[in-house]
Amino acid sequence: MAGPDFDAELKALDSTLRSIETVLDLDRLRKEIAELSEQAAAPNLWDDQANAQRITSRLSGRQADLDRVTSLRSRLDDLGVLVELAEAENDAATLAEAERELTDVRRSIEALEVRTLLSGDYDAREALVTIRAGAGGVDAADFADMLMRMYLRWAERHKYSSEVYDTSYAEEAGIKSATFAVKAPYAYGTLSVEQGTHRLVRISPFDNQGRRQTSFAGVEVVPVVEQSDDVDIPEDELRIDVYRSSGPGGQGVNTTDSAVRITHLPTGVVVACQNERSQLQNRATAMGILKAKLLVLRQAEEQAKIDDLRGNVTSSWGDQMRSYVLHPYQMVKDLRTEQETGNPQAVFDGEIDDFIEAGIRWRRTHASQ
Template sequence: MARDYDAALKALGTTMTSIESVLDLDAMRAEIADLQEQVAAPDLWDDQANAQRVTGRLSVLQAELERVSGLRSRIDDLAVLVELGTEEGDSDVLAEADVELGRLEQAVEALEVRTLLSGEYDAREALVTIRSGAGGVDAADFAEMLQRMYVRWAEQHKYPVEVYDTSYAEEAGIKSTTFAVKAPYAYGTLSVESGTHRLVRISPFDNQGRRQTSFAAVEVVPVLEQTDEIDIPEDEVRVDVYRSSGPGGQSVNTTDSAVRLTHLPTGVVVSCQNEKSQLQNKASAMVILKAKLLALKKAEERAQLDELRGDVQASWGDQMRSYVLNPYQMVKDLRTEYETGNTQAVFDGEIDPFIEAGIRWRRGAEAAAS
């Protein structure tokens, strides 16, 4: 059956017009022009923090504008390609158009989902913490599988990842890990991954080959900027230094460079051991601590609102996804009902369909609650 290219191109054009309206391209261009003026100022780097903010914001906006403009150009080019193939009856050209149409539909849908990220901190980079839960060594192994999954996802999108701290389990896997995904909107995108993840499989650590259920918790918080108001008095933080563990160079494992911070009023504990310098690790740990305290504050505010609404349900992120490897192969999101039988692809980082479904689901839940 021949593809109705006219209808498909019209639908893409309509969606792009909606996206361009939401993103307000005129306002984006005006802000870019203003930031370019600031970047050109000779005294820009007198204030390094502000310079980094300005140049970072400019880079993000330019990339965003280029992405939108590029998609619009590709839609126009595809229309020309379809017209050419149809007029000449060239099946090869139409086959090429069909492939490009599929790619464009995916790219436009992903951009449309991005426009749904309008929360206060959605545009920030993300701090991801994964902890093994019930299930012993299988849970520790599962936590490491999840870490690999998110790192592979980031690599596919060319997002830099910085691992701050990893606590290795004795037999296999990890007890916990904290890493940053350094990309605009990483927090808004990955925040729908927060919650309890469940794995069912034949345990590779069980001599009798029994089926094992194990759990891991994923926490995602935004990376804060210097302008964010989170003040932590020094007397509220206990600082412990210790020797790094696990894989690493000689200087990492032979000096007390790792740092653990404990926020005494809340009991929040964070660690960092990725740098050789104790001062660098302390600075990175403070970034993580501030982000987690902000997340805690927001969670308390949400809990108060839920209480006022009479909402007695557990957090939407709890028990959010099941990964079943035996007796059948299935990964299923318990909130959105999205599922796939290609479990290996998911563990290799192909989680965009789950993320996009989660973002749409959350927007619908927020609309229903308001």
């Protein structure tokens, strides 16, 4: 590669990386890492395991983001120096090394740029993926199993933690459905572009006559809902009534106004407690029950939002997003982005980053239209 080409490439990559650094706001990122590190160092951190996991996971993700962009900046700067030295000495071997590094750095910066496009309300969340066999009988069940393995291998390649929550096996082969989590920052934003109907064309290994079979599987991706352990309830939203306890309870329980009934006015939720002798104890217990009930309501509201995001995956011809062809030729093609490859085996082994990145860019382009 000639010097001017190197110059143009390096300037373009430097501009892209500067844009990424601006979007990520490195000063803010470093400040957030410092705050999270301080929280993670608290001696009582693991007294609340859910909160501890949230803090440590967020810290790990933010630190990885910072390390990734600072490493790329260092590599890009070093590459510029390497090119200068190679061109000054007319060193063909070093220029070839610089060209290889340029290709690798370009690929890494493009991948990081895609991350900056994930700015939706739920994009930073972990992901829950459900795969269901569609039309195509046993071939569809086998295809669903192949897709599940593909995504788990993809997570493994990126060192993302995953956990299979439920698997319903088909009678002859494959799976009817499966649900698993990918526990990594931005897993939802990344994998959400995989949602839709996937189509497989191949010679069926389950057909004695060796006929070609078309089968379908549906992929559904939803964000993991983050819960708060504390529910703040303003006093003006509560009506608190005290009354005399009734029924069994031992000496004294029925002789004082110790029972407490709390009504949450905005929702109409009513809770009561009368099993403690102290009104204060009953009130504290009733408030705990009320918070639990309101948390359930919040979960239901969040689930309604998730259902809106979920859409309708019917696993048939109508909403195909990707086609996997193993016969009469070898090709995997995304029907939205036109991204394709002639190596289906690599795709089924988890090499789907090119498809995901193209999908994210496609989504951003179409969202702005």
